[in-house]
Every structure is written in C-alpha cells, then in structure tokens.
Amino acid sequence: MRAPAFWDAGPGHPLARALAPVGALYGRHTAARMDRPGERAPCPVLCVGNFTLGGAGKTPTALALAAHLRALGANPAFLTRGYGGRLAGPVRVDPSRQTAEETGDEPRLLARAAPTILSRDRPAGAALCVQAGADVIVMDDGLQNPSLAKTLSLAVVDAGAGLGNGRPFPAGPLRVPLARQWPHIHGLVLIGTGDRGEAVAAAAAARGLPVHRARLIPGADLTGRRALAFAGIGRPQKFFATCEEAGATLVATRAYPDHHPYGPADETTLAAEATRLGADLVTTEKDHVRLTAPFAARVAVLPVTLAFADEGVLLGQLRGLVVGIGR
Structure with a gap:
C-alpha cells in the first residue's frame, strides 16, 4: 500500500481528526490482541518488528542481526509471514523452486543468508525452523502478533519518517497505540538521521531502552x-x-x-x-x-547492508540469546 500523505501532516490534519474515533477502536482491539500470551518456541526468538505499517528497514536489520548471531556461534534461521505471497506455509523457502508470487519478495532475500521458513502460523513455523537446524529464530516482522512468545524484541524506526502523525490506523500509521507497544520491546534500532526519529529515540531512552543507531550502506x-x-x-x-x-x-x-x-x-x-x-x-x-x-x-x-554505529550494547543483548543454547 502507499501511505496517505496526511499521515505525515501532523495529528491535527482534518482527515486524521475525522478518522481518530475509528483509529481509537482499532487501536484498543489490536492492543488487547498484542497483550495476549504467546506459545513458547523450542528455542530463543528474536523479533525484528516496527511500530507502524509499512517499511522501516526490518529486512536489512534482520540480515545484520543474523550475521552477528552467527559470529557469536549460533545457527539462526529466519521466520517470516511472506507478505504479498500466496503460500501459507509452513514451508522452507527455496528461491530456485518458488516464485516471488508464491513467497513474497523479502523471504527470497532472507533465504540467501540462512534457512528461511515461511509460515502464517508462527508457532508451526518456529517448529520447522528448529527442524532446519536453528537454535535461534530471527522473526522478520510480527511484533504485534501474539501467537509466538518473543525472547527479545527490537523495534526498527526509520529516523526520517519517525512515527508519522502518531495516530493508530487508519488515522495514522501506528499498528497499535505507542504507549501500549513500549512494554513489548527491549530496544530500538534507529536507521538514519532525522528529528522525527530522534524524538522516538528520546522516548525509548527515557524508558531505559537501548537505542541502536545504524545506517544503510550502499553495496x-x-x-x-x-x-x-x-x-x-x-x-x-x-x-x-x-x-x-x-x-x-x-x-x-x-x-x-x-x-x-x-x-x-x-x-x-x-x-x-x-x-x-x-x-x-x-x-x-x-x-x-x-x-x-x-x-x-x-x-x-x-544492495544495501546495515551498519551499527556502536555494537557493544547490541552484542550484549544478542549474547543473552546465545547463552543457554548449548554453547
């Protein structure tokens, strides 16, 4: 989808105000769903999500985090819903056999780097990740999906876009009201620069959450x-x-x-x-x-790769996933 322009025009835009009651209802419903306890996976789950609808840089972030996990001695696999594809899964992604129409685009990129399981049923997909040899699951998106319990959740924010007008869908781009999302994350990945992103980073820091600053490097x-x-x-x-x-x-x-x-x-x-x-x-x-x-x-x-400005705190969080998986 293409985000409507008024999502970036501030919370006082007439359309944003007109849709605010619908957004409030949607926000309460999705927040209550997000709060449900999830099924525990057979191994740690790292969720790479975002607060808003649309792209924020989750896929390059997931790829970078998986590379760090491998360097720490883990065997990560990706778990993805396969947005835009026809397959429901659970199925292992094989770009030589499946088309982008079947899998969506992002799973094909992930599958170049590590075993990738496409599954709309996240717990079933997690089980298949373990069968594929994973001892850590990197879940691309799914922060608001409660079906699978997350061990560590990082929210990705594009610093240039921030959170738009800060209203929940359809009045704005938020999937769930921000105040209800903070308790579900353990850190923020801020990509690029921009005042909107800095405002989100300041809010995260005020809650004691680490802010991992990063930038996309052309390849x-x-x-x-x-x-x-x-x-x-x-x-x-x-x-x-x-x-x-x-x-x-x-x-x-x-x-x-x-x-x-x-x-x-x-x-x-x-x-x-x-x-x-x-x-x-x-x-x-x-x-x-x-x-x-x-x-x-x-x-x-x-191609682009994600580079973190200071990896120290990030690696500390990732080591917490690796500890206890038999290494």
Missing part, C-alpha cells in the same frame, strides 16, 4: 552512471538518496507502492523511458526479485 559503486531509479518499498525516497550516495546521477525516479507487483505495462514503460533518457535502470534487491526474467536482466541492483 555497489554507481559513480558516473546516469540512472533511472525505481522502487516499490515503504519509502522509495530513501532508496533514491542511497543511489546518489553510491555516486549515481539520477535523471529520473519512479516510486511505486510497497511490494508493488510489476506487470508488463510497468516494465515496458520503464524500459522505454530509460532508453529515451539514455539512463541505466536501477532498483532495490526486493524489487528486482519481482521482475520478469528478460526485464530483470537489464536492471542493475543496488
């Missing part, structure tokens, strides 16, 4: 390349800024809704415009797995 050099960048993610503008950080000269950008299913018309339009502009097509890893094979071959991918 390719685009210096000297004229680019038409396109993306269907939570905040396409963030990707466009990363392209410029990688050295590209952006001659055009095209933003699509998050998890946009690219069709023949989209690909034909993008190809024709790139030819007209004399530009290279560049997109994200998540978008690239949703393209058809012939078109994908002419599109450059700009």
Whole structure:
C-alpha cells in the first residue's frame, strides 16, 4: 500500500481528526490482541518488528542481526509471514523452486543468508525452523502478533519518517497505540538521521531502552552512471538518496507502492523511458526479485547492508540469546 500523505501532516490534519474515533477502536482491539500470551518456541526468538505499517528497514536489520548471531556461534534461521505471497506455509523457502508470487519478495532475500521458513502460523513455523537446524529464530516482522512468545524484541524506526502523525490506523500509521507497544520491546534500532526519529529515540531512552543507531550502506559503486531509479518499498525516497550516495546521477525516479507487483505495462514503460533518457535502470534487491526474467536482466541492483554505529550494547543483548543454547 502507499501511505496517505496526511499521515505525515501532523495529528491535527482534518482527515486524521475525522478518522481518530475509528483509529481509537482499532487501536484498543489490536492492543488487547498484542497483550495476549504467546506459545513458547523450542528455542530463543528474536523479533525484528516496527511500530507502524509499512517499511522501516526490518529486512536489512534482520540480515545484520543474523550475521552477528552467527559470529557469536549460533545457527539462526529466519521466520517470516511472506507478505504479498500466496503460500501459507509452513514451508522452507527455496528461491530456485518458488516464485516471488508464491513467497513474497523479502523471504527470497532472507533465504540467501540462512534457512528461511515461511509460515502464517508462527508457532508451526518456529517448529520447522528448529527442524532446519536453528537454535535461534530471527522473526522478520510480527511484533504485534501474539501467537509466538518473543525472547527479545527490537523495534526498527526509520529516523526520517519517525512515527508519522502518531495516530493508530487508519488515522495514522501506528499498528497499535505507542504507549501500549513500549512494554513489548527491549530496544530500538534507529536507521538514519532525522528529528522525527530522534524524538522516538528520546522516548525509548527515557524508558531505559537501548537505542541502536545504524545506517544503510550502499553495496555497489554507481559513480558516473546516469540512472533511472525505481522502487516499490515503504519509502522509495530513501532508496533514491542511497543511489546518489553510491555516486549515481539520477535523471529520473519512479516510486511505486510497497511490494508493488510489476506487470508488463510497468516494465515496458520503464524500459522505454530509460532508453529515451539514455539512463541505466536501477532498483532495490526486493524489487528486482519481482521482475520478469528478460526485464530483470537489464536492471542493475543496488544492495544495501546495515551498519551499527556502536555494537557493544547490541552484542550484549544478542549474547543473552546465545547463552543457554548449548554453547
């Protein structure tokens, strides 16, 4: 979905005020659901979630945390719902056999790094993670889902976007009123810079929660390349800024809704415009797995990795997961 503009216009926007009663009802219902006790998994569960609807950087965060867990001697596996895909699971993701239409885009990226289980039933998925050899589960999203008990929950916040107008859906982007979410998390991952994110970081610190500051690092050099960048993610503008950080000269950008299913018309339009502009097509890893094979071959991918500014406190939290798993 594409977030409505009024979510960023402040809590006093007329639409936000008009939808506030619906948001209050939705918020109470989802908060009560979030408070339910979950089923315990056979091993520790690290939940990488966010407070709001839409993207905040959970997938690169999950990948970075899994890499740290491996360095600590653990064998992590990813557990994902597979948003946007047809499969309900539980099933192990195999990009060589399954399409993006079946699994969604994010599970295909996760499966490159570690065993990845797609399951809308989180407890059943956790059991399959253990069968796949995991001794720690990294759950991509699911902070508000109560079905599986979490050992450690980290909320990811995009510092540029913050929490929008701070209202619950549909009046704003919050999945659950913020005051009801704080008791469920053990730390904040703040990606990038921005006053909105700093306000959330200050609120987390006031509650004694660690704030793990991080930034996305481009994984390719685009210096000297004229680019038409396109993306269907939570905040396409963030990707466009990363392209410029990688050295590209952006001659055009095209933003699509998050998890946009690219069709023949989209690909034909993008190809024709790139030819007209004399530009290279560049997109994200998540978008690239949703393209058809012939078109994908002419599109450059700009991967990103998440780097933490100070890993000390973070590693301390992760060691708490590893202790007690037989190492």
